[in-house]
Amino acid sequence: xxxxxxxxxxxxxxxxxxxxxxxxxxxxxxxxxxxxxxxxxxxxxxxxxxxxxxxxxxxxxxxxxxxxxxxxxxxxxxxxxxxxxxxxxxxxxxxxxxxxxxxxxxxxxxxxxxxxxxxxxxxxxxxxxxxxxxxxxxxxxxxxxxxxxxxxxxxxxxxxxxxxxxxxxxxxxxxxxxxxxxxxxxxxxxxxxxxxxxxxxxxxxxxxxxxxxxxxxx
Numbered sequence: 761x762x763x764x765x766x767x768x769x770x771x772x773x774x775x776x777x778x779x780x781x782x783x784x785x786x787x788x789x790x791x792x793x794x795x796x797x798x799x800x801x802x803x804x805x806x807x808x809x810x811x812x813x814x815x816x817x818x819x820x821x822x823x824x825x826x827x828x829x830x831x832x833x834x835x836x837x838x839x840x841x842x843x844x845x846x847x848x849x850x851x852x853x854x855x856x857x858x859x860x861x862x863x864x865x866x867x868x869x870x871x872x873x874x875x876x877x878x879x880x881x882x883x884x885x886x887x888x889x890x891x892x893x894x895x896x897x898x899x900x901x902x903x904x905x906x907x908x909x910x911x912x913x914x915x916x917x918x919x920x921x922x923x924x925x926x927x928x929x930x931x932x933x934x935x936x937x938x939x940x941x942x943x944x945x946x947x948x949x950x951x952x953x954x955x956x957x958x959x960x961x962x963x964x965x966x967x968x969x970x971x972x973x974x975x976x977x978x
Contacts, residue, residue: 787923788857789971792964795850796957802846803953809838810949836901846956877922884915905948909938909955924971930963 888911892904916931934955941951 787927787967788854788861789964789966789968791850791854791857792960792967794853794857794964796960796962796964798846798849798853799956799960800953800958802842803949803957806839806842806949809842810835873922877919880922881915881919884911884918887911888915902945902948903942905952906938906941906945909934909941909951912955913938924967926963926967926970930959933959 888907891911892907895901895903895907913931913934913936916934917928920928920931937951937955937959941948
């Protein structure tokens, strides 16, 4: 009986080792929480900037264009810089917490699994960035925020093959939210806050409770 139990333990250990070699499992839930917080702050800053004239409608589409119907470059520049700041802060914070968790678990941060995950993540993101540029060229600024959600969701699903399975569910929710925002393009900032803010915080807290606390207790 004891020998059979030892064999089962050995098989479980071998399976865990194989999974760790093929999947990057040390993503930190706190990264998602902080990314969500940064996104909400960025969305809030954009909201107050766009509503500076006292216009209280939540439809932001008309705020991006001037009286002649042309795109207001000052507004667009602010929104781009706002989004870039959120992105940089999220990447730096994500790198910090992931590296910290990887170090505690005695694993390498840059290995074959993490490289495959980044490659799978990058392709949809690059394609989405180029597509957003095309939307801007054609003046479809109201669809840029929904497009970022859709391509981000596709990137998460693609990267989910090489990391935690739960990230795929987050990707599906991002896509659904992006599609809904495409139907109502004037409310893209609200959808952006929900997708990159609220959903990230919820996902991060769930992952922290499921994986990070367990790792700390061990």
